[in-house]
Amino acid sequence: xxxxxxxxxxxxxxxxxxxxxxxxxxxxxxxxxxxxxxxxxxxxxxxxxxxxxxxxxxxxxxxxxxxxxxxxxxxxxxxxxxxxxxxxxxxxxxxxxxxxxxxxxxxxxxxxxxxxxxxxxxxxxxxxxxxxxxxxxxxxxxxxxxxxxxxxxxxxxxxxxxxxxxxxxxxxxxxxxxxxxxxxxxxxxxxxxxxxxxxxxxxxxxxxxxxxxxxxxxxxxxxxxxxxxxxxxxxxxxxxxxxxxxxxxxxxxxxxx
Ligand code: HEC
Ligand code: HEC
Ligand code: HEC
Ligand code: HEC
Ligand code: HEC
Ligand code: HEC
Ligand code: HEC
Ligand code: HEC
Ligand code: HEC
Numbered sequence: 001x002x003x004x005x006x007x008x009x010x011x012x013x014x015x016x017x018x019x020x021x022x023x024x025x026x027x028x029x030x031x032x033x034x035x036x037x038x039x040x041x042x043x044x045x046x047x048x049x050x051x052x053x054x055x056x057x058x059x060x061x062x063x064x065x066x067x068x069x070x071x072x073x074x075x076x077x078x079x080x081x082x083x084x085x086x087x088x089x090x091x092x093x094x095x096x097x098x099x100x101x102x103x104x105x106x107x108x109x110x111x112x113x114x115x116x117x118x119x120x121x122x123x124x125x126x127x128x129x130x131x132x133x134x135x136x137x138x139x140x141x142x143x144x145x146x147x148x149x150x151x152x153x154x155x156x157x158x159x160x161x162x163x164x165x166x167x168x169x170x171x172x173x174x175x176x177x178x179x180x181x182x183x184x185x186x187x188x189x190x191x192x193x194x195x196x197x198x199x200x201x202x203x204x205x206x207x208x209x210x211x212x213x214x215x216x217x218x219x220x221x222x223x224x225x226x227x228x229x230x231x232x233x234x235x236x237x238x239x240x241x242x243x244x245x246x247x248x249x250x251x252x253x254x255x256x257x
Contacts (some may be wrong), residue, residue, distance in 0.1 A: 029066070036103040036130050037140040049092075050240045061085045099130060108142065114179050115216040119159075137161055175206055184218065191257030195235075213237050 021146060027044045050056055058064050061082065077084030079097050082103070086092045093101065105121035124133070134140045137158065153160030153171045159178070163171045171178075181197035199229045200209070210216045213234065231235030235254070239247045 033103075035134050035140070039102050100125065103130065103139050112179070113216065114175075115181075117179050159189040176201055179206065188255065193254045194256065195254075 011247055025043055027042055028179070029041045029043065031039045031041060033039055041242065046057075063069050067206065072082040072084075074095060076082065077087070080088065087095045095102075097102060100122075105125060107121055108119040110117040110119065130140075139145055148158040150171060152158060153163070156164065160171045162168045163178075165172065169177055176198075181201060183197055184195040186193040186195065206216075215221050224234040226247060228234060236247050238244045239254075241248070247254075
């Protein structure tokens with residue numbers, strides 16, 4: 001037998017059976033769960049952890065025909081049904097150990113007229129169960145989500161259901177906890193100009209400047225000359241020597257010069 005033939009034979013004997021079990025079936029089975037978004041079950045990871053024994057699950061725990069499987073609740077899983085047959089803290093991690101290993105969450109970004117607003121899922125899932133927010137308050141699908149105004153939140157809807165100054169910090173006061181700001185540097189040849197956001201957000205609401213005087217996106221911002229500011233545009237809307245120190249004096253209050 002030639003070396004090539006031997007090599008090919010060995011390949012068939014050793015490698016292909018492994019590939020075959022893996023390629024017969026699709027790795028991921030998507031299980032739709034209305035309350036949390038889909039759970040993606042990985043065949044490959046399980047076959048690796050358990051050995052290639054289909055009978056561990058089929059058809060004792062799960063029927064191969066998906067429509068023949070009843071829908072189980074987490075309580076039934078805690079009692080050993082469905083995934084809970086193994087995910088009991090003994091054969092594999094328990095269903096109560098870490099919800100997000102089966103129900104992954106990611107941080108959500110809302111685009112608003114005062115910039116990108118973050119909802120940190122993980123900060124909340126440490127304190128609440130998925131069911132406290134889904135599907136009563138929020139649909140777990142950003143494509144189908146309802147948009148809310150701050151006025152609605154002030155009335156207890158959306159984030160305002162908890163962020164009322166009692167259960168959690170208030171939507172009426174702590175704007176920057178959800179709408180973070182950073183100090184802005186304007187490039188100027190004679191010396192860069194600094195805009196300290198925080199000094200201003202202590203005195204004004206976001207809406208006093210956005211989007212009327214300034215676009216909350218430095219990529220799209222309009223550039224102004226000092227001449228325009230002297231005429232009351234941009235910083236000059238307030239820095240007129242009346243509301244705040246004037247753009248015509250103390251150049252170094254704003255410029256690094
Ligand atoms: C650890 C448990 C487990 C093992 C082991 C397992 N499966 Fe599955 N299988 C599942 C689950 C869970 C589903 C989805 C059931 C549902 O959606 O209700 C499924 C669904 C299926 C489906 C139907 C979905 C599809 O993608 O067409 C087939 C076919 C299947 N398994 C084949 C196999 C074969 C073949 C093996 C062995 C190589 C195997 N399974 C091993 C848990 C397992
Ligand atoms: C081992 C994987 C796994 C873990 C861990 C897990 N789940 Fe589930 N969960 C599932 C699967 C699979 C379904 C869908 C079952 C079905 O449809 O038969 C489900 C269904 C649900 C449902 C809808 C059914 C119900 O009970 O109301 C909720 C809500 C839920 N999970 C929340 C949670 C929470 C909260 C945790 C953590 C305490 C958690 N899950 C941990 C796999 C898991
Ligand atoms: C026959 C036993 C068995 C059943 C049934 C089972 N698992 Fe597992 N699962 C395991 C073992 C063993 C591991 C690896 C050990 C560990 O992580 O604790 C594992 C690991 C996992 C992991 C981590 C690896 C990965 O794929 O990311 C997830 C997630 C998971 N299982 C989800 C599920 C879900 C969802 C179900 C139900 C649809 C389920 N399992 C049913 C035995 C099982
Ligand atoms: C404090 C409330 C809260 C809790 C608790 C919570 N979520 Fe969410 N979830 C949200 C919000 C807000 C959104 C965004 C909804 C929107 O755009 O309208 C979201 C969206 C989602 C989405 C859709 C994400 C996307 O990319 O489309 C999934 C999936 C999800 N959540 C799963 C979960 C799971 C699983 C848990 C439990 C482990 C959980 N959530 C706990 C508030 C919560
Ligand atoms: C708990 C977090 C949170 C706090 C605190 C908060 N917001 Fe919001 N805000 C959001 C989220 C999330 C959205 C986007 C909601 C959506 O699209 O459904 C939003 C949207 C907005 C919008 C666009 C919608 C509208 O009402 O015009 C403005 C403007 C806004 N916020 C300003 C503010 C101001 C000013 C404050 C402080 C008085 C504030 N926000 C406090 C989370 C928060
Ligand atoms: C079910 C109640 C609940 C809902 C609904 C809720 N939160 Fe929270 N959130 C909390 C609690 C409780 C805290 C922590 C207590 C505190 O800081 O006052 C918190 C903390 C936060 C934090 C600070 C997290 C950190 O890392 O310190 C942000 C940001 C936040 N929430 C944004 C939002 C946004 C945006 C929404 C709406 C999309 C929202 N939350 C909806 C209860 C909730
Ligand atoms: C006194 C006026 C003023 C107030 C009040 C103000 N901003 Fe701004 N903001 C600015 C200026 C100036 C810029 C830079 C705009 C430009 O480049 O044209 C800016 C830019 C931004 C940007 C874009 C930053 C970047 O990195 O692209 C965001 C987001 C933003 N502001 C959010 C807020 C939020 C949220 C509030 C309320 C908590 C707020 N701003 C209050 C003046 C203000
Ligand atoms: C309230 C803050 C502030 C004060 C005070 C101020 N500037 Fe400016 N200046 C800025 C900002 C912000 C820009 C950049 C504006 C932009 O790019 O949209 C700028 C731009 C400039 C420019 C480039 C644009 C142009 O007009 O040629 C020059 C030069 C300049 N400043 C000089 C001065 C001098 C000289 C003084 C004092 C007489 C002064 N500035 C006072 C904030 C200030
Ligand atoms: C909505 C009105 C308003 C606008 C617009 C505004 N400011 Fe101010 N700013 C104030 C007020 C009020 C003060 C505090 C009073 C004072 O110092 O005269 C202040 C203070 C400052 C300070 C001093 C901060 C400190 O540490 O004491 C700087 C620097 C500054 N502004 C820069 C800017 C620049 C740069 C712009 C334009 C990009 C701008 N401001 C636009 C109202 C405004």
